[in-house]
Amino acid sequence: MDLEQTRNSECRLGNSKRRQQRQCIVECLYMWEMQQDVAIEQLFEDYCMEKQDDGLKEACEADFVIDSLRGTINHHDVIDATIKKYAKNWAFDRIAKINLSILRLAIYELKFCPSTPVPIVINEAIELSKIYSSDDSKRFINGILDHVAKQTA
Numbered sequence: 001m002d003l004e005q006t007r008n009s010e011c012r013l014g015n016s017k018r019r020q021q022r023q024c025i026v027e028c029l030y031m032w033e034m035q036q037d038v039a040i041e042q043l044f045e046d047y048c049m050e051k052q053d054d055g056l057k058e059a060c061e062a063d064f065v066i067d068s069l070r071g072t073i074n075h076h077d078v079i080d081a082t083i084k085k086y087a088k089n090w091a092f093d094r095i096a097k098i099n100l101s102i103l104r105l106a107i108y109e110l111k112f113c114p115s116t117p118v119p120i121v122i123n124e125a126i127e128l129s130k131i132y133s134s135d136d137s138k139r140f141i142n143g144i145l146d147h148v149a150k151q152t153a
Helices: 003-034 040-054 064-076 076-087 097-112 117-133 133-152
Strands: none
Touching: 003 040, 003 097, 003 117, 003 133, 040 064, 064 076, 064 097, 076 097, 076 133, 097 117, 097 133, 117 133
């Protein structure tokens, strides 16, 4: 196996694990949206306890998950302002909470995690929207992230 094949194989393997981690993050952000009076660390701990039997124990233990949760919440004012800026003809409070969670994570990665390539961030957000949302939501999320990516480039 040559270097390119090895790298592609590692990326696919990592992508799968990273997607599981992003799923954990989105689900925790959704929980936080519903219970903002509870510290994210407590929500995350409860989530991990609940998901231990679902094969997500390894994903919950990744530093990327808690770091991204904290980062997204610490920057949520900036992230939400960005969503409002690009969600034309949409009242912010009418955006589905799961879509907000997906957008918040993706925008956090686009703005504050420059080591993650833009196409991967957008693709992962679209894949998450396929799991948790509708086709219309997928287009909505893609449109906002496309604007954000151009702004941060």
